[in-house]
Amino acid sequence: MLEQIEGSQAVARTVAMCRPEVICAYPISPQTHIVEGLSRLVKAGELRPCEFVNVESEYAAMSVAIGASATGARSYTATASQGLLYMAEALYNASGLGLPIVMTVANRALGAPINIWNDHSDSMSQRDSGWIQLYVESNQEAVDVHLQAFRIAETLSLPVMVCMDGFILTHAVERVELPEPEQVDAFLPPYEPRQLLDPAEPMTIGAMVGPEAYTEVRYLAHYKQMQALDVIPEVAAAFEQRFGRSSGGLLRSYRSDDAETIVVALGSVLGTIEDVIDELRDQGVSIGALGIRTFRPWPSEEVRSALEHAKRVIVVEKALSIGIGGIVSQNVHGALEGTAVTIHTAIAGLGGRPITKSSLRRLFADGIAGELTGTTFVDLDHSLVDGESERMMQTRRSGPHAENMLRDVGIVGAGPV
Amino acid sequence: MTATRLKYFQTGSFAAGNRLVNPESRSVQSGAERANAITCGHRACQGCGEALGARYALDAAMRATGGDLIAANATGCLEVFSTPYPESSWQLPWIHSLFGNAAAVSTGIAAALRAKGNTHTRVVGQGGDGGTVDIGFACLSGMFERDDDVLFICYDNEAYMNTGVQRSGATPPAAFTTTTQAVGEEPGAPWGQGKSAPLIALAHEIPYVATATIADLRDLEAKVQRAMSIRGARYIHVLVTCPLGWGTPSSDSLRVARLAVETGIFPVWEGAYGDVTAVTKIRHRLPVEDYLQAQTRFRHLFKPRRRDALIERVQARADRNIRRFGLIDPVEYDPVALHVEGGS
Amino acid sequence: MFETRIHGRGGQGVVTSAELLSVAAFREDRHAQAFPSFGSERTGAPVISFCRIDDRTIRTREPISLPDAVIIVDPTLLHHVDVFSGLRADGYVLINSTRSFAELQLGELCDGFRPERLCTIPATELAREHLGRPLPNAAMLGAFAQLTGVVTVESVAAAIRQRFSGEVAEANVRAAQAAAGLVPPSSGKAAQEEAINA
Numbered sequence A: 001m002l003e004q005i006e007g008s009q010a011v012a013r014t015v016a017m018c019r020p021e022v023i024c025a026y027p028i029s030p031q032t033h034i035v036e037g038l039s040r041l042v043k044a045g046e047l048r049p050c051e052f053v054n055v056e057s058e059y060a061a062m063s064v065a066i067g068a069s070a071t072g073a074r075s076y077t078a079t080a081s082q083g084l085l086y087m088a089e090a091l092y093n094a095s096g097l098g099l100p101i102v103m104t105v106a107n108r109a110l111g112a113p114i115n116i117w118n119d120h121s122d123s124m125s126q127r128d129s130g131w132i133q134l135y136v137e138s139n140q141e142a143v144d145v146h147l148q149a150f151r152i153a154e155t156l157s158l159p160v161m162v163c164m165d166g167f168i169l170t171h172a173v174e175r176v177e178l179p180e181p182e183q184v185d186a187f188l189p190p191y192e193p194r195q196l197l198d199p200a201e202p203m204t205i206g207a208m209v210g211p212e213a214y215t216e217v218r219y220l221a222h223y224k225q226m227q228a229l230d231v232i233p234e235v236a237a238a239f240e241q242r243f244g245r246s247s248g249g250l251l252r253s254y255r256s257d258d259a260e261t262i263v264v265a266l267g268s269v270l271g272t273i274e275d276v277i278d279e280l281r282d283q284g285v286s287i288g289a290l291g292i293r294t295f296r297p298w299p300s301e302e303v304r305s306a307l308e309h310a311k312r313v314i315v316v317e318k319a320l321s322i323g324i325g326g327i328v329s330q331n332v333h334g335a336l337e338g339t340a341v342t343i344h345t346a347i348a349g350l351g352g353r354p355i356t357k358s359s360l361r362r363l364f365a366d367g368i369a370g371e372l373t374g375t376t377f378v379d380l381d382h383s384l385v386d387g388e389s390e391r392m393m394q395t396r397r398s399g400p401h402a403e404n405m406l407r408d409v410g411i412v413g414a415g416p417v
Numbered sequence B: 001m002t003a004t005r006l007k008y009f010q011t012g013s014f015a016a017g018n019r020l021v022n023p024e025s026r027s028v029q030s031g032a033e034r035a036n037a038i039t040c041g042h043r044a045c046q047g048c049g050e051a052l053g054a055r056y057a058l059d060a061a062m063r064a065t066g067g068d069l070i071a072a073n074a075t076g077c078l079e080v081f082s083t084p085y086p087e088s089s090w091q092l093p094w095i096h097s098l099f100g101n102a103a104a105v106s107t108g109i110a111a112a113l114r115a116k117g118n119t120h121t122r123v124v125g126q127g128g129d130g131g132t133v134d135i136g137f138a139c140l141s142g143m144f145e146r147d148d149d150v151l152f153i154c155y156d157n158e159a160y161m162n163t164g165v166q167r168s169g170a171t172p173p174a175a176f177t178t179t180t181q182a183v184g185e186e187p188g189a190p191w192g193q194g195k196s197a198p199l200i201a202l203a204h205e206i207p208y209v210a211t212a213t214i215a216d217l218r219d220l221e222a223k224v225q226r227a228m229s230i231r232g233a234r235y236i237h238v239l240v241t242c243p244l245g246w247g248t249p250s251s252d253s254l255r256v257a258r259l260a261v262e263t264g265i266f267p268v269w270e271g272a273y274g275d276v277t278a279v280t281k282i283r284h285r286l287p288v289e290d291y292l293q294a295q296t297r298f299r300h301l302f303k304p305r306r307r308d309a310l311i312e313r314v315q316a317r318a319d320r321n322i323r324r325f326g327l328i329d330p331v332e333y334d335p336v337a338l339h340v341e342g343g344s
Numbered sequence C: 001m002f003e004t005r006i007h008g009r010g011g012q013g014v015v016t017s018a019e020l021l022s023v024a025a026f027r028e029d030r031h032a033q034a035f036p037s038f039g040s041e042r043t044g045a046p047v048i049s050f051c052r053i054d055d056r057t058i059r060t061r062e063p064i065s066l067p068d069a070v071i072i073v074d075p076t077l078l079h080h081v082d083v084f085s086g087l088r089a090d091g092y093v094l095i096n097s098t099r100s101f102a103e104l105q106l107g108e109l110c111d112g113f114r115p116e117r118l119c120t121i122p123a124t125e126l127a128r129e130h131l132g133r134p135l136p137n138a139a140m141l142g143a144f145a146q147l148t149g150v151v152t153v154e155s156v157a158a159a160i161r162q163r164f165s166g167e168v169a170e171a172n173v174r175a176a177q178a179a180a181g182l183v184p185p186s187s188g189k190a191a192q193e194e195a196i197n198a
């Protein structure tokens, strides 16, 4: 059914149609509307049988999901930002145990300084946690990819994180085609666990593994995740067959087949990028985009064949690996090793700074003109940084950076604070 | 000509007006030299009980320590509304680290002071009910158990307000929150045993535990002052109203807090080393209905139809508090009766 | 594409307004995207919401900085926040007030804009009258539909009925219709089409 609906509500209803049996959640902006919606559906008795557990921390949320999944229940949770970090230990545990939990990450920046707005720092920080990571571009894709996520997770017995931009998608009201429950049932078979806490067949889960087999267990975890490179496109194809629209998969190319310049990005910013690409194409610029839909496992081969014909690649990323720079671009570098493609890194949209068409136009023009060097911080206010550096040089007790710099910015009257 | 009758007491509270009290017993807030630990310009909602409670508590702590005080704050409304940088409401050294670690950060501050031989600067940790009784509970319990020299203050508005009113471990049964909605057979928050953080604090046998509300700010000030005269781990649990989350007019914040006390919903007491040492008696006992009806978060108990069974269950909880803490004279503490009622 | 920015304060239903506008457009088979300004705001703090309306899929996600219309739900913001920032020269302004632009000391503003596209509406009073509560959004949207023609007043009414139910919905619809009745018939339809086709 086609509806004008908030992204979070669309996700809540879709997840409900996937018939999760245990949902556990701890509130954190901007994930809250999703779990509020689900808690309502469970409480109203519209989702049966299903337990909704209001836990006392994210550590407990993921741990409840672990216990539930190991007991054969389809399990779901959602979080963001600080919450994702707070569950980090349990995240590695869930993937190490091979439990097919599905989790929505409503992408948000990390503190300090505390910031509730969108970027990809949170999920990127857990890219090595053993979870499959899928990024969505629109709320339609969020709906579609959640359906696929359960199937991917349960096929491989691996946890899947669906990353959707906090606020930008979770709080946007737009048109979404919601599936019918029968379609979902036909697409997603009941969960058949690979391992189960079952008194009829007692099994030990979570034993210590020493040097004699640890490498092999980890190797297998890697191998299993790499299998997702086959499973994800299969599931996307099955989805397209049943629902008649293409969603999910590993990558999505936009006007890039013949492009000299290809912009690589993840998530909702791709929409804005595509608008700019259309404008530039109209002006005769040879430019296209590559959307990364699956970031873990990293589809290296596919990225290579999508990009190797280009002259240059501009990776626009909403996260920063402090001490090296771009995260996605490191991966792109790996995929393009040995080719002549020039790779530029642009860090943009950190902590919710809007990525505007005009900054993208400027960025792409600079890239095409060969004026980008190293890592570019889009719309960086150099004077603010210089002011603080100056202060640090002048006084030993210069105080906290964040607060000093905010004082320099002054009161932001109109905007959100 | 009609004469206005002179009133010596504020309606309902029986609190003596300041001018009737001798100067040394007057409230901290009434003094021109009050610290204004949280100045105006913060961005709390109108009528925010947490803003009020925190101002009184910290001003009292400032007075007790001569301003020689450091505060650590958990994430939550208090933290967010007080620091819309470059404006900050704090007039004392203040740090916000994370949501769940304020008690441990406080311990760290106290340890550093000790390491440096500083025996005069004192430490206050503070957070909302979520940051205290849920995600921060392990750190808090550790701080109690080690008897670290920290006063921790919980501003309990009975839900995660900062993120938009979700249920916490301190949310009372039947209350509407966005994660315990007023739908289904048992609308609102589920009926459990609840979690009395002050009683759990008391069970750590720390030197001082107290509860207070914003209905009696003088009492809150006095308790903070008392806490600051003691060394070791101390805990004050303050019930604060939240117009947004409770669904009350902002002008009713004090009235609703008073109703929580007068109905027996929220017992006000002090304790030390594992025992309750003093309780604030209820003067006009009121039925819980008066309290419930004042807040839209309990509206589903009355509309579209009255749910007498649920209202009675809330009343039973209040009755239990009254018996257990001896909130009304001359009720004797009767463990047998208590046991029978214990199921509520 | 027709882009609207709504200014108000936390608790005034600014986000719901943008959503209702988007639903009204959706009901006319248009594409619409409504989103808030994402603050961690308390009741009473200035907030902004946005709504884009177009005849094709809306892909962009940037905030609206050059709006075709601004709606000011709370006139006390007028002198605190730059509510007209980026407004196009042929843009629309709708302010919730019993006073005129001149009385609001916005005379200067009128110079740059088309006077027939500037409108004040006593939405709070209308809401008091029809709802018994000072919730001006429905009235604002009714007036907005009439002023701009970007959606019809009927679609606004339908969006309100979809979101609320029973007497609350009907009272809001009456407020919307009453407000629309106070605005001169739309001079905007053609202009709005222009904007969309531009």
Ligand SMILES: Cc1ncc(C[n+]2csc(CCOP(=O)(O)OP(=O)(O)O)c2C)c(N)n1
Pocket (backbone or CB within 6 Å): A026, A027, A028, A029, A058, A082, A083, A086, B050, B075, B076, B077, B078, B099, B100, B127, B128, B129, B130, B131, B132, B157, B158, B159, B160, B161, B162, B163, B168
């Ligand atoms: C690890 C982590 N999880 C979740 C959050 C989101 N969060 C911030 S404040 C808050 C609620 C605060 O509730 P409470 O402690 O009761 O304080 P109140 O806002 O009600 O005063 C939540 C859930 C966070 N900041 N960090």
Ligand code: SF4
Pocket (backbone or CB within 6 Å): B043, B044, B045, B046, B047, B048, B049, B050, B051, B077, B078, B081, B157, B161, B162, B241, B242, B243, B244, B245, C042, C043
């Ligand atoms: S939401 Fe509640 S606790 Fe938070 S500032 Fe508003 S009144 Fe205070």
Ligand SMILES: [Mg+2]
Pocket (backbone or CB within 6 Å): B128, B129, B130, B155, B156, B157, B158, B159, B160, B161, B168
């Ligand atoms: Mg709280």
